[in-house]
Amino acid sequence: MKKRFNKKIILFLLSQNISLFGSSVVGFTIIWYITLTTSSGLWLMLATISSMLPQVIISFFSGVWADRYNRKYLIMLADGFIAIATLLLAISFLIGFRNLKMLLAVAVIRSIGAGIQTPAVNAIYPDLVSKDKLVKVQGLNQTLASILLLLAPAVGGLLLGPIKIIWAFMLDVITALIAITLLGCLKIKKQDFNNQTSFFRELKRGLKYTFQTSSLRLIVLCYMGIIFLITPITILSPLLIERTFGSDIWRLTISEVIFTLGSLIGGLYVSLSGDFKNKTKVIWACFLAFGITFGLLGMVSNFTVYVLFMGVTGIFMPIVTTLLTVFIQNIASQTMLGRVFSIIQIVTTSTVPLALLIFGPLADLISINYIFIFLGFLAILASIKYKYDSNRLLNN
Numbered sequence: 001m002k003k004r005f006n007k008k009i010i011l012f013l014l015s016q017n018i019s020l021f022g023s024s025v026v027g028f029t030i031i032w033y034i035t036l037t038t039s040s041g042l043w044l045m046l047a048t049i050s051s052m053l054p055q056v057i058i059s060f061f062s063g064v065w066a067d068r069y070n071r072k073y074l075i076m077l078a079d080g081f082i083a084i085a086t087l088l089l090a091i092s093f094l095i096g097f098r099n100l101k102m103l104l105a106v107a108v109i110r111s112i113g114a115g116i117q118t119p120a121v122n123a124i125y126p127d128l129v130s131k132d133k134l135v136k137v138q139g140l141n142q143t144l145a146s147i148l149l150l151l152a153p154a155v156g157g158l159l160l161g162p163i164k165i166i167w168a169f170m171l172d173v174i175t176a177l178i179a180i181t182l183l184g185c186l187k188i189k190k191q192d193f194n195n196q197t198s199f200f201r202e203l204k205r206g207l208k209y210t211f212q213t214s215s216l217r218l219i220v221l222c223y224m225g226i227i228f229l230i231t232p233i234t235i236l237s238p239l240l241i242e243r244t245f246g247s248d249i250w251r252l253t254i255s256e257v258i259f260t261l262g263s264l265i266g267g268l269y270v271s272l273s274g275d276f277k278n279k280t281k282v283i284w285a286c287f288l289a290f291g292i293t294f295g296l297l298g299m300v301s302n303f304t305v306y307v308l309f310m311g312v313t314g315i316f317m318p319i320v321t322t323l324l325t326v327f328i329q330n331i332a333s334q335t336m337l338g339r340v341f342s343i344i345q346i347v348t349t350s351t352v353p354l355a356l357l358i359f360g361p362l363a364d365l366i367s368i369n370y371i372f373i374f375l376g377f378l379a380i381l382a383s384i385k386y387k388y389d390s391n392r393l394l395n396n
Contacts, residue, residue, distance in 0.1 A: 008186055009129045009137055015182035016121060017144040019079055021152060022175030023110070026086060027051070028156030029168040030103055037100065050107040056349045058115035059342040064202045066120040066338025071127070072188050074120040076180050082113035083176035090169035118345055123337035126329050127188050134326045139270025142318035146264035150257065206339025215331050216340060218389050219324050220347055222283065225382045226290075226320060227348045229375050231355035233294060233313065234259070240368040245303040258307045262314025269315070270322050279323045280390045286320035287383030295376030298369040 034047045065074060089106045092098070129137050159168035210216050238252050245251055276282050293313045300306045332340045359371055 006129065008188070009125075009133075011182050011186055012124075012128055013137070013141055013144060015179040016075075017141070017148060018175045018182070019179035020145060021148045022172035023082070023114070024148060024152035025156045025159070025168050026110070026172040028153050029159055029165050030107060032156065033165055034100060034103060043100065046104055047107060050104045051111050052349055052352065054108045054111035055115035055118075056346055058112050059119065059345045059349070060203065061199075062116045063119045063206055063339035063342025063345075064199055065116065066123050066342070067206070067335055068202065071120040071124045071338070072183060072186065075117050075124070076183055078113045078117035078120070079176045079180050079183075081116075082110050083173045083180075085109040085113075086169050086172045086176075090166050090173065093166050093169070115345065119338045119341040122325065122329075122341040122344075124188070126334065126337070128186075131330055134329055135273075135276065135322060136271050138322040138325055139267050139273070139318065142267030142322055143264055143271055144267075146260055146267050146318070150260050150264070153256075203339070206336060207343065209333075209336050210340050210343050213331070214393055216328065218386070218393065219327055219331075220344060222320075222324055222386060223344055224347050224351050225287075226317075227351040228355045229290060229294070229379050229382070230313075230317065231352050232359040232371060232375060233297065235356060236359065236363055236368050236371065237297075237310065239363060240297075240372070241303075241306070243368065244301070245306070251303060255307055255310055258311040259314040262311035263318050265311075266315040266318040267322075270319055276323065279327060283320055283323050284383050284387045284390070286316045287379055287386055289316050291376045291378075291380030291383060293376070294379055295373050298372030298376065 031047055031051075034043050085106050089102065092102060125134060125137065155171075156168060159165055159171070210220065237255060241251050241255055290313065293309050293316075296309050297306060297313070300309065328340055328344070329337065362371060
């Protein structure tokens with residue numbers, strides 16, 4: 001019987017998802033600790049900015065590093081960098097020094113580490129598995145991530161409090177050490193990295209390569225469109241539930257769980273289905289599905305039906321993101337992969353606050369139901385535009 005995956009990719013997926021679990025738990029506990037301690041929108045905003053902005057800034061550099069240096073060691077160093085900062089934070093809390101500014105400083109360090117790690121992780125997959133297995137691998141990765149995202153908030157909630165939060169920090173340190181050990185056991189084929197030209201020339205080459213390659217430019221725009229459309233849906237959904245169906249905590253919890261379960265189902269479907277013969281058609285169909293479900297989320301008046309549509313929305317997320325990621329891994333040159341993925345990271349991370357800046361204040365002026373219907377309309381337009389652009393690229 002033919003093996004579905006090789007040992008290398010299994011170890012790599014385990015290492016990265018174990019690391020992701022620890023990071024997710026700490027991410028939840030830091031945000032919740034600040035929220036419960038301060039009850040301040042300003043502090044929550046500062047925590048969010050500290051977790052996102054450094055990742056955007058470092059991504060301008062990390063893509064070049066992923067193409068110049070050994071990606072395996074870059075991932076290990078970034079994980080270790082985050083673990084050391086988190087360990088120092090745990091020691092600080094243990095001795096009674098619990099300054100909120102220090103939490104923000106560690107959030108900045110963790111964001112920098114994630115910004116270095118992510119492009120290298122995405123760029124290393126073609127070194128570990130053949131191109132025909134990339135879709136299955138990414139689908140499996142999405143499934144594992146969805147399972148961990150179901151567990152992380154629960155674990156984070158259990159570890160809230162001035163003393164218990166120390167165990168959350170230590171959990172992240174332990175998972176990072178496990179991830180580094182597993183990755184250290186892997187022998188990955190050495191790539192020919194170019195260290196001769198200047199850093200900024202390589203950065204400029206990466207930007208030029210990404211935006212002058214028509215297919216890559218289209219994928220970048222797709223990523224931006226998906227994040228721009230899905231962010232208001234996920235962020236404003238609790239507010240819509242509270243205004244339309246009631247402020248019961250169980251309603252908010254069920255909505256989040258069902259959305260994540262939908263993502264899990266979508267990831268499983270991709271990993272079991274294998275490669276799609278027509279990826280372009282599937283991506284177009286996902287955009288269209290988003291348009292329909294977003295519109296229906298704004299129209300339904302029954303909570304059970306609303307939650308079901310949230311689950312359906314979740315199903316399509318890992319499908320479209322997996323296919324876009326695999327498109328890049330198949331299309332882009334191995335010497336450019338790190339830079340292309342760093343640009344994707346910059347675009348997606350920057351689009352989240354942009355979407356919130358537009359739709360957040362708007363939610364206090366008009367009904368969120370209308371916003372969801374409008375986002376559905378935009379998603380349908382995006383599906384038409386994507387179909388037109390992809391057909392034009394194929395014909396050329």
